[in-house]
Amino acid sequence: MKLSTLFPKTQRQAPKDEVSHNAQALEQAGYISKLFAGVYSYLPLGWRVIKNIERIIREEVNAAGGQELFMPALHPEELYEQTGRADIDVLFHLEMANKKKLVLGQSHEEVIVPLVKKYIQSYKELPLYLYQIQTKFRNELRAKSGILRGREFIMKDLYSFHTTQEDLDAYYEYMKEVYSRIFQRVGLGNRTHLTFASGGTFSKFSHEFQTLTEAGEDTIHLCESCHIGVNDEIIKEYNRCPQCGKSTLVAQKAIEVGNIFPLKDKFSSKFGLTYTDQNGDEQPILMGCYGIGLGRVMGAIAEVHNDERGLRWPAAVAPYTAHIVSIGVDQKVLAHAEKVYAQFEQNGISSLYDDRDERAGVKLGDADLMGIPHRIVVSEKTGTHVEHTDRTTGQSTVLPVAACLKKITE
C-alpha cells in the first residue's frame, strides 16, 4: 500500500476530546475515528489490526472444535422476559413498524439457547461448541475509555453445550489454555492474568482475563505467588488468593480483555433446553460461555505497546509488517525504494510504502507514530542497501535488501 493513497493521513496532534491513551494514539495515527463517545469507525489501518486479531481468535477457536455461525443483532424482547433480563440497564430498546418490541444484542444467550433447542435432542449430538464474531451493543451511561469500553463493539462469543458437569468443567479448563494462547499470540501474554471473578448465583467462580495497564477501569489483586488475579468482588469475600490461599496480593489497574463463565443450566433451564440420555431420560444441557472483545484487545495492545513517539505493534497483529520510507527526492533513491517495495510484496511481506514528497522528519515521525514493526529506510546514504530499524528495540542495521528480507521472514 502506498502511503500517498492511504486513507487517512496521520494527524499533527492528538485529538483533544479523548482522555485515554489508546484513543489518542490510535486516532492520531489514523487507526480509528470517533463518531460519538463509545462508538468508533475502524479506519483501513485499524481494520487490518482487527482482522489480524480476528484471524488468531478464529484459528484457536476452530482448533478447539468451535463451529462458526452468525446470529442477528435484533432480538425479540419477549426472549429477555423469559430469562428475566428485559430490564437490565445496558439494553437498547426499539420497536418494529408492526409494534413488535426488540432489543439490540449485548450478548446472545437469548438467541443461541432457543436455536440449539430447535435442533439438538440427543446425547449423541453433544458436546457442541458454537461461536460467532459479531457486533454487540450496550447502552452505557458513560463511555470515556476509547475502544476499551464501547457502546458498540465487536466480540467473539463462544457457547459450549454439555451433557455432564465433568464435561463442562474439562472444556472450561481447556478454554483457559486456549485463551492464554490467544493473548500470547496477540502480544498481551506477559501482562494478561487469569482472574477470579464472581460466578453469580449459579457457579462458585467465573474467570476474567485481565491485562495490566494504568488505563484499565478495573482493579485486580495479583497473587505474587501464583500470578493469578483476584477481582474486587472476590477479594472482598475471600481476602486471599482462591488458588493458593496466600494473602500477599498486589492491587493493580487492569482492563478485562476476555471472560469465561460456567453458565451451567442458568439459561437452558429458562428455555427448557434438554437432551435425552442413554436411558431415554430427559436431562438439562449444561452450558459455558466464553467472550473476547476484539476492540478491547486492540485498545489494550495500544495501551501496552507504545512509547512517547507512538505505537509499537506486535508483529502478529500489525497492520503491515514493513514500513518502507524513501528519504529525499533523488531519482535513483526513489527508483530503489520502488524496487524494494516491489521485492517486499513479491516475498509476501505486507508493506506500507511512504512515497510522499515530505520532509524526512515528517516521514520518520509518522513511521514511529503508526508503529509498524520493521522500518526500512532507503536514502542516498543507504546506497543499494537499506536501513532496517526494529520499532520495538530501536536497533538499526544497514544491510543488503536480500539480507533484510531474510531477517524479517526468519
Next chain:
Amino acid sequence: MKLSTLFPKTQRQAPKDEVSHNAQALEQAGYISKLFAGVYSYLPLGWRVIKNIERIIREEVNAAGGQELFMPALHPEELYEQTGRADIDVLFHLEMANKKKLVLGQSHEEVIVPLVKKYIQSYKELPLYLYQIQTKFRNELRAKSGILRGREFIMKDLYSFHTTQEDLDAYYEYMKEVYSRIFQRVGLGNRTHLTFASGGTFSKFSHEFQTLTEAGEDTIHLCESCHIGVNDEIIKEYNRCPQCGKSTLVAQKAIEVGNIFPLKDKFSSKFGLTYTDQNGDEQPILMGCYGIGLGRVMGAIAEVHNDERGLRWPAAVAPYTAHIVSIGVDQKVLAHAEKVYAQFEQNGISSLYDDRDERAGVKLGDADLMGIPHRIVVSEKTGTHVEHTDRTTGQSTVLPVAACLKKITE
C-alpha cells in the same frame, strides 16, 4: 468436517412458515434459521457460503482500489436531520441512556461523508474509494422473502469520492464491469442484468443489478436486443430501452442483488464536503455509491441453482467442495472412506464427510439437499475406487481416488 459433528442436521421437512423457495431449502438443509420474519441466523454451512461471497467481493473491490474500513451501526439522529432523511420510514429509532437520539444504519452516507470531511482537503488526496462489509437494519413493515429482503442484512457498501464529473463517470462505468465480474464469479452471471433505475433528483439514471427469478419481488423489462433491463419506474417514463431505443421489452420477475448510484453532490452538499483545487479554490466533492447485499446474493443463488431434490451450489461459493459419503457398515469401506477424507483434506479440497451410521437413502438424500458440487461415494461396490457425481449435471463416474482428486482440482 465430519457430518456427525456438524451443527445442525438437515430437517426431514421444509419449514411450514416460509413461503419463499430460498428460505425453505436453506432452512431445511441447515444453512439458515429464522429468528423472526426478515431476521435470520446464518448457521455454519450458511456462514461458509457468506464468507465465500464476501471473499470474492473483497478481492474484486480491493482490485478496484477500494480501501476497507468498518463503520458503526449506531448513528446520531442529528446527522439524518442534516440530510433530511430522519423521517424515512425504514429507520429504526432508539435512545441512549443520556437521551441522545440514535438510528440504526440502513446505509452509511450520513457517517462516511462527515468522516471523509474530517480528513480530506486537497485534490491531491482524490479520488478515494472506501468500503465496508457490515450489517444494515431496515424497519420493513413486511418481510416474507426469506433472506432476499431482510430487516437485518449484511451489505458491502462502497463510496467513491471524485474531483470531477468525468472522473466519477469513469469510475461508475468501471464499477459496472466490476459488478458483472462479481456476479459472474458467484454463479449469477447468466441471469443477472444491468438495469436502468431512477437517478432521483440528482442524476438521470442509477443502475440495479437484477437476477431473473420467479421469486423476485421486482419486475424488470428486459431488452431483447441489448440484454439490458429497465425497471418499472423507468419503463413508465420512457417506454423503451434507454440504451438502444428499441421497444421490444419482455417483463420478467427479478431480485435486485446490487445497485450503483451516481450521488454527485447530493450528500456532500449537505455536509459541506469540499476540496481545494489546483488554483486554491473550494469545490464540491462528487460521490458515487455501490451496494451489494450478501444475503440477497446467497438467497438468489439458492433460488436459481436448485432442483426438486435440493440446492446446487456453484463451486466458488459452495460451503465445501466435496461431500464424501460412506455407504454401509463394512469396516473396510469405512476405513477406505476415512482415508479418502484425509486425502481430500491433504490436497486442500474442503470436504464434508458423512460418517454417520445412517441408511444410504438418508445420506444420499441429504447430499442432494445440501447441494455440495462434488459427491464422492465410497461403498463395497466402489472397492478401492470412488464414485464421483457432479451435483449439477448429475453425471457419475467410478474412478481411482487420485483421478478423482485431479478431476476436482482441474
